[in-house]
Amino acid sequence: MPVILRYAPSYNALAVYETANAASPADGPMADPKANASVVKFHSGLQYPTLKTQFDAVANLPALEGETIVRPPTTYYRGAYHQGQLSLGSHGQADVPIIKAALVNYGGRSLLPIEGSLIIEQPTGQFVSGTPLAENSRFFRAIEVGIAGSTVYLNYFGYVPAGTRFGGLPSRTLTVRVWVYDWVIDGSPTRYNAAQPLLSFSPTRITVGRGQFDTDYSYIRANTGNENSLFATTATTEIAGTSGEGFAEANWGWRYSVDGWTYQGQTISSSYAAPFKRVKLP
């Protein structure tokens, strides 16, 4: 079907949509774009999160080794859990914005999207003898992205297992790319300005929808053939099995799997792979 660009004063809207007859276009997409989503490509009444800024930040994760607990006559080499947060910079918005993030050049990926608690590695600790611990495969280190006030943080947490003394989890320097969208999640798009026209052309700039869509900014795109990130649709981690009881060891397992980035641990027989939508971020 042909694609038309149409301004309709009766709907106070400008839209781009497919219609069977361009000479006599359907009104439905103008009147109710959400109900005609299959043909609407753009509508000035819809709300498009706008990229405000993006930046790369360096985060230094500390090394983690196990504890040594001396209780004579026995010395125990116990595992350990650690957690913390590292500042990545300011998001610059007045309240809670939309943020997406990815690791840059990590694990063979030019961009590794941080969706949920992203498992980035498993321990490699050894006994004093140099023998790798079997428990390594049960534990992990994960990262997440958060904000507190105006600061964007990288959260990290992870385990090394019992017996670890050497090289449980090494220190790591991560580069994190952060995209900040100019939209406070309170129902008020900050780009909207009722005083602006529905459509404005200048030699260097076009704005549509009273400033909501602006060629000086970038948007979340898909189906471009040049996607560089993704949005998970639902769960990124599966917990399979049961807790068990009594003496039995844990008979459940965890599996993080998104777009081929997979880690799993403990007892699990799952091929779970998270559904997602590929997107193009600037």
Place this chain on the structure above:
Amino acid sequence: MTLRWQGGALQLTRPDGTVIFNSDEQLFHGTDYLTGSFSFDAQEVYMTGPENGSYVNTTDTTVLKPVHPNATHLVGFFRRVWGPTSTRNGTSTVFVENTSTWGELWKEISGTHIFSTAPLDNTRTRTADQPVMYYFIGSIFTGTFTIENSSMVFKRRLIMRASTTPSTASYRYVYQPSVTITYRALAGFFT
């Protein structure tokens, strides 16, 4: 700045060639603002000896808010505030979870988040002063915000299991504090 039809598609490009809009592509737009909070009660499991104990194995879904029938994805943040921890018979809570200093932290909402974990030591014969070792992950609480049947939902997976303890020692507990989760999200879809 160029607005043109090319190959049947309407394209908007900057002078440097950067595509801002192409009608053959898709753009994400929001349909529903979603704010609110919900809570889960505290839970506890314990071992009464080296062979016996209680456990939790829960999978449930909390329906939060209706969304547009076409909405497929969520962006935004959530945060959690934990209730008080607990001690029992002089044995500290061993459930390892993110500390209260993270209570004011908003976390990006996509995917599955690991809310808390605890190690498991299933040593059958142990001395009274032997510390709990980290042989397994015994307990885990994960949560996923997603869209199902035109609603924003929270899917919880909770497994809890305590470590073994000598029969002469106090019960060893794993205690999952209550938690209140607050969310601020935007549902939407690609057109």
